[in-house]
Amino acid sequence: MTFSKPPIVEAIFHLVVERDSDFEREVLNEYAKYITQTFPIFNQEEKRFLKNEITVKLDDLDNITSSVTNILEGYKLSSNDRAKVIQANTSSFSFSKLHPYETWDIFYEEANKFWEKYVETTSATRVKRLSLRYLNRIMIPFEKKVIQLHDYIKVFPEVSDDLSMIISGYFMQISLASMTYQPSQAIVNQTVGSEEVGGTNGDSTFIPLIFDVEVFQDVDLDVRDSSINSIFVDNLRPFKNDIFFNSITEKSQEFFQ
Structure with missing residues (x-):
């Protein structure tokens, strides 16, 4: 099922990698240089962390040394x-596509292209985790200042009928294990944001x-193993779709047509 106005605000393709202990971190600069030179639309931002080591000798407590490594x-x-973000780190790679999201084929082809160049340039050896993450933003009309969640989504928190209260805000997280796409797992986060004004004339409240x-799926595969592609295409993507399409109502789907 496809929509002309999908609610996706960010799609993320992510892999955790394993390297040999003698990996030279500066090799990542070659990858960053390739991206910015081949695709001039990309800007580069270096990420570093400071490591502070303190040495104390028990037989000479007055002699304490410290060193800071960048x-x-x-x-x-x-x-x-x-709209596009690549995170090329020592232990992971990710490609994010922000709004507007087009199609799975376009997203995956582009993500995989950048991933394959990352493998080639940085000599990653094995993959330990594969994941897809989709952040969806569904704008629900709020004219009467009350939302009936069950009108829009099938998975939501409930308040006991014995309490004369309504939900005014919430954050819910669910961990799922797939029975169909084993051994894949999922984490679903759901919440509501603050009231917004929008609509054609800017006079509606949402x-x-x-x-x-x-x-995601934890694995132990060579970076060039063909099963990486099949896990993404035949396992993770349909698992993600099953969760999403079986969690929203027809009323929600009308917003995306």
Whole structure:
């Protein structure tokens, strides 16, 4: 099922990698240079962290030494319009596509292209985790200042009928294990944001319902193993779709047509 106005505000393709102990972190600079030179729309931001080591000798407590090391962690590469973001780190790679999201084929082809160049340039050896994460933002009409969640979503918190109260805000997290797409797992976060004004004439009131789905699978694969592609395409993507489409109502789907 596809929509002309999908509620996706960010889609993330993410892999955790494993390297040999003698990996030279500065090699990441070659990847960042390739991206910014080949795709001039990308800007480069270096990410580093400080490591502080303190040495104390028990037989000479007055002689305490310390050293601070500035260590390269990776690069954040963002397109000029901030719609595409690559995170090329020592232990992971991710590609994010922010609004507007087009299609899965376009998203995955582009993400995979940047991933394959990351493998080639930085000599990653093995993959330990594969994941897809989709952040959806569903704008719910709020004219009467009350939302009936069950009108828009099938998974939500409930308040006992014995309490004369309504939910005014919430954050809910659910961990799921797939029976169909084993051994994939999922984490679903759901919350509502603050009241917003919008609509054609800017005279309507909405509440954003955030539906955040991350599906992942822990693996131990060579970075060039063909099963990486099949896990993303035949396992993680349909698992993510099952969660999303079976969690929203037809009334919500009308917003995306």
